[in-house]
Amino acid sequence: MSTLDEGPLVARLRTGTEALLSPTTETDRERRRIAALALPFVALAVFGAVVPLVVMFRISVAEEYLTATAGVQFDAWVTLLASILAFVPGVGSAVDADPVYGEVIWNSLWFGAVTTVASVALGIVIAHALEKYDLPGEGLLVTLISFPISLPGIVAAFMMIVWFGKTGLLTNVFVWLGGEASLFPAVTSNEVKLTGRPSGTTIAVFGLFLGYLYSMVPRATFLLRGAYAEVNTDAEAAARALGATPWQTFRYVTLPQIRPGIVGAVILTFRTALAIFGTVLVLKALSVVTFRFDQILKVGYDLPTASALAGLFFFFTVGFTFLSLRFTSAEVTG
Amino acid sequence: MTDAPDRPADAETGTDLPAGPADSDAETDPRTDGGLPAMDGAVPTRDPGAFSQLATALGRPLVVGTVLVTVVFLILPVLATFAASFAHEWAGVLPTFVRDGEFLTLVNWRQALGLTQTDLGAQRGLGGFWTVFGVPIPVTIGFSMLLALGGVVINLLVGVPIAYAVTRYDFYGRGWLNTFAVLPVVPGIILGVAFLKTYSDLPSAVGLMIGYSLLKAPYMVLAVQSSFESMDLRQLEESARSLGASWPRTFLTVVVPNAKTGIVAGAIVCWTLAAAEFNFSYIVYSSGPKPFSLFLFENISNNPFLQAAAAISVYFAIVVVVTALLQAVGQRGFALGGVR
Numbered sequence: 205m206s207t208l209d210e211g212p213l214v215a216r217l218r219t220g221t222e223a224l225l226s227p228t229t230e231t232d233r234e235r236r237r238i239a240a241l242a243l244p245f246v247a248l249a250v251f252g253a254v255v256p257l258v259v260m261f262r263i264s265v266a267e268e269y270l271t272a273t274a275g276v277q278f279d280a281w282v283t284l285l286a287s288i289l290a291f292v293p294g295v296g297s298a299v300d301a302d303p304v305y306g307e308v309i310w311n312s313l314w315f316g317a318v319t320t321v322a323s324v325a326l327g328i329v330i331a332h333a334l335e336k337y338d339l340p341g342e343g344l345l346v347t348l349i350s351f352p353i354s355l356p357g358i359v360a361a362f363m364m365i366v367w368f369g370k371t372g373l374l375t376n377v378f379v380w381l382g383g384e385a386s387l388f389p390a391v392t393s394n395e396v397k398l399t400g401r402p403s404g405t406t407i408a409v410f411g412l413f414l415g416y417l418y419s420m421v422p423r424a425t426f427l428l429r430g431a432y433a434e435v436n437t438d439a440e441a442a443a444r445a446l447g448a449t450p451w452q453t454f455r456y457v458t459l460p461q462i463r464p465g466i467v468g469a470v471i472l473t474f475r476t477a478l479a480i481f482g483t484v485l486v487l488k489a490l491s492v493v494t495f496r497f498d499q500i501l502k503v504g505y506d507l508p509t510a511s512a513l514a515g516l517f518f519f520f521t522v523g524f525t526f527l528s529l530r531f532t533s534a535e536v537t538g
Numbered sequence: 539m540t541d542a543p544d545r546p547a548d549a550e551t552g553t554d555l556p557a558g559p560a561d562s563d564a565e566t567d568p569r570t571d572g573g574l575p576a577m578d579g580a581v582p583t584r585d586p587g588a589f590s591q592l593a594t595a596l597g598r599p600l601v602v603g604t605v606l607v608t609v610v611f612l613i614l615p616v617l618a619t620f621a622a623s624f625a626h627e628w629a630g631v632l633p634t635f636v637r638d639g640e641f642l643t644l645v646n647w648r649q650a651l652g653l654t655q656t657d658l659g660a661q662r663g664l665g666g667f668w669t670v671f672g673v674p675i676p677v678t679i680g681f682s683m684l685l686a687l688g689g690v691v692i693n694l695l696v697g698v699p700i701a702y703a704v705t706r707y708d709f710y711g712r713g714w715l716n717t718f719a720v721l722p723v724v725p726g727i728i729l730g731v732a733f734l735k736t737y738s739d740l741p742s743a744v745g746l747m748i749g750y751s752l753l754k755a756p757y758m759v760l761a762v763q764s765s766f767e768s769m770d771l772r773q774l775e776e777s778a779r780s781l782g783a784s785w786p787r788t789f790l791t792v793v794v795p796n797a798k799t800g801i802v803a804g805a806i807v808c809w810t811l812a813a814a815e816f817n818f819s820y821i822v823y824s825s826g827p828k829p830f831s832l833f834l835f836e837n838i839s840n841n842p843f844l845q846a847a848a849a850i851s852v853y854f855a856i857v858v859v860v861t862a863l864l865q866a867v868g869q870r871g872f873a874l875g876g877v878r
Contacts, residue, residue: 237785238709241699242700244696245696245715245719245755248752252729252751252752253752255736256732260735326608330604339602345605345609347861348609348612349608351613354814354857354860356816356817356831358831358835359814359850361838362619362846364615366622367615418611418612450598451590451597475725479726481727481816481817482835485835501821507734514732517725522723525723
């Protein structure tokens with residue numbers, strides 16, 4: 205192809221590259237600076253995320269993957285999608301497939317939603333108290349509440365064992381209360397032992413719920429603190445001066461102002477909930493998607509299925525995040 | 539101050555009911571005196587209803603109580619774990635701290651860190667020892683600290699420039715770049731599955747370091763960004779340039795040193811979180827010295843309770859030191875500008 209045949213796009217790219225490499229105007233120089241500043245990040249994103257993800261998608265449709273990746277087949281995706289269809293009520297009975305993946309995806313979604321709602325609700329209460337009340341030792345409170353952010357999920361699970369395990373703090377309290385002169389005859393120590401229960405039972409799932417909250421409440425709180433910091437306190441003072449009760453002030457003045465922050469916190473906390481893995485691995489209370497990866501890889505090393513499930517998870521998270529940030533009033537404040 | 543305003547309840551509108559259809563008509567009509575029509579949307583009724591009065595009386599104690607219960611829920615098990623790691627056993631309501639006249643014991647710590655001569659299993663699990671200035675450091679712990687440090691170095695090289703670019707300059711695609719830089723787009727476990735085949739030829743350590751830097755980059759970018767946002771970057775850059783400094787020199791010797799608070803805070807937080815990263819490490823690790831989080835996981839799932847408590851307390855100790863360091867640079871705990 206001669207240079208004369210160059211399309212307008214190629215020509216633009218060529219002049220663009222030239223301007224970037226040997227800029228003549230100040231605007232070009234600024235562009236070069238921005239490119240230079242962004243380059244390390246883009247390089248890390250390409251080598252650390254884009255390349256591995258492309259390889260992952262390739263493996264999910266590969267016939268041969270153990271030594272070299274070769275061939276194309278969609279078995280893993282077909283299995284996965286059939287399984288999801290088989291789980292859908294109504295349609296499910298017509299599909300001849302094991303609904304296990306549909307079930308784990310459903311578990312991840314409903315459990316993530318429930319824990320997100322609880323965490324954000326608690327986060328609003330805590331952020332409100334930290335911002336609006338003159339609590340003694342507020343600095344210490346902030347440090348203490350932020351502490352669990354540094355703990356990995358497995359440690360959060362261990363904290364639940366410390367609370368509710370066989371010799372857990374709360375279990376022991378009930379043993380003590382329920383001794384000779386039982387104060388709560390109806391509540392025996394056995395009923396507060398939430399960990400180490402068979403997977404899927406209500407009581408085990410409740411233990412896992414608290415384990416999720418342990419990780420998610422501090423995150424939600426600090427996301428909401430960002431929203432609270434931007435609240436117009438003059439409007440609140442005016443409402444109070446005009447006779448609104450504290451609840452009315454919160455309901456009609458504060459809440460409308462922090463609503464975008466709440467939506468943002470819900471989106472980010474839900475993402476966190478979906479990605480929790482260590483807590484489930486230790487407590488083994490509910491089969492969620494992340495827990496399924498462990499089973500797929502540890503039993504049989506079925507990489508195509510794991511890759512397909514991971515691909516679906518990735519598409520869902522990215523799609524969910526960007527669509528919800530785009531189409532809601534969400535405000536992600538720092 | 540928290541009492542309901544003392545206003546005589548109007549006989550007809552004293553209830554807390556929303557405005558009826560007849561009222562809403564009046565609301566949408568333009569006012570006869572030429573003023574603006576009434577606001578749309580829910581407008582509170584004048585007088586607080588029963589719920590509002592109850593909320594006034596109980597609201598604050600309830601909110602403060604919720605905060606206290608949450609703090610106890612979050613922190614008490616941490617303290618209990620740390621205390622129990624020095625106990626002889628924990629069978630009753632409280633751990634046994636005194637036995638045969640001996641108050642507290644270090645045996646759990648010794649076992650967890652493989653310092654007892656007889657416990658070969660634990661020593662193998664820790665991958666032996668490095669001796670630094672005569673102090674034995676389990677390879678697992680020392681190696682993880684170095685890996686996390688490697689991740690932080692990559693984070694510094696990547697995070698500081700990108701934070702400057704999106705804060706200082708306005709360009710096409712800036713919003714997207716910012717979103718990608720501050721949101722962990724790929725969850726750790728997905729990244730782990732993706733790394734399995736892609737970098738299977740590299741040693742586990744290299745893969746882990748790249749993964750750590752990618753997963754923790756948002757924390758660095760957020761910390762540095764908050765430092766940059768408190769500075770007048772344009773003025774700073776233009777002053778330095780007008781005094782004759784080249785742009786790279788301006789960036790390296792004027793802009794970066796001014797953001798050192800954010801950079802230090804970001805580095806500390808990234809290091810700590812990388813040192814205990816579990817989800818990604820669990821999937822990716824195959825050979826070589828074991829990451830610290832896997833050492834914790836083995837203790838939690840296989841070892842006696844008190845030994846696991848001691849192993850976790852090692853990490854608690856690290857976090858406490860790090861929190862103190864963060865306070866020293868003016869950052870309160872891990873509440874890094876709304877962590878994601």
